[in-house]
Ligand SMILES: C[C@@](CO)(OP(=O)(O)O)[C@H](O)COP(=O)(O)OP(=O)(O)OC[C@H]1O[C@@H](n2ccc(N)nc2=O)[C@H](O)[C@@H]1O
């Protein structure tokens with residue numbers, strides 16, 4: 382059985398307060414995009430996990446696909462499996478690629494072995510693997526609050542727009558990004574701004590990680606400016622970085638300005 386774990390972008394990201402458990406409360410909108418890995422699972426012995434494509438840091442046992450299998454194995458008598466991940470989505474990029482792999486592994490195992498887990502149950506398992514992991518169970522645009530793992534409906538529909546993502550080959554760890562943040566209560570909830578036309582977002586829909594990361598990584602504001610120069614209706618860093626994306630009315634024509642970077646272009 383094969384599936385294609387896709388990345389997400391954050392439309393806005395307000396970090397509103399530090400919680401008693403050390404994590405942060407946030408407001409954001411997660412939006413799925415087409416940049417994807419490929420994950421294959423077959424029932425086979427002995428257990429094995431392999432990967433190709435982009436190198437993934439860490440031991441096999443720490444890979445989120447393996448952790449997803451181990452998590453379900455605690456509760457179900459699962460047969461042995463072999464998994465292969467072809468990694469395409471950049472790592473430490475603010476695109477949730479690792480979380481997507483974990484969520485899709487949970488869904489594949491649920492299907493392959495007919496475990497009968499509901500969406501809510503799969504989301505509960507996913508939350509234990511990462512704050513943004515539960516989003517990828519349903520994989521549709523949502524407004525998220527608290528640790529980024531509590532979802533509300535939001536009628537944001539960007540279908541028809543084009544997107545250009547630039548990953549400047551710079552991995553920023555999520556923990557590093559949060560360590561430098563000063564949480565602020567917004568004047569109005571992010572939801573209010575996202576419900577206005579996209580052309581207003583440039584003034585209102587901010588990613589709070591930009592303030593803390595842009596001064597240390599000048600390549601990031603430079604790319605954002607280049608995206609606006611190319612005609613983006615809205616441009617932003619995604620999540621805790623370092624990918625910067627632009628949303629366009631029509632696919633932009635790019636020459637060689639991003640040739641040193643990992644670039645993905647597609648439809649929303
Ligand atoms: C910033 C966001 C926003 O979309 O996405 P990414 O940039 O990773 O895609 C998420 O909050 C990332 O979620 P995720 O990548 O799952 O983070 P986790 O593995 O749960 O946590 C990594 C570390 O980030 C910090 N952390 C994470 C989430 C949160 N709400 N508050 C935090 O302070 C904690 O220090 C934690 O130890």
Ligand SMILES: Nc1ncnc2c1ncn2[C@@H]1O[C@H](COP(=O)(O)OP(=O)(O)O)[C@@H](O)[C@H]1O
Pocket residue numbers: 437438439443444445446466471472473474475476477478479480481482483553555620621622
């Ligand atoms: N299957 C996987 N793909 C990517 N990263 C993984 C995976 N499994 C574990 N990781 C770990 O997760 C971290 C990056 O997570 P990722 O979701 O790519 O970044 P981000 O949270 O910035 O979107 C890295 O520390 C990496 O070692």
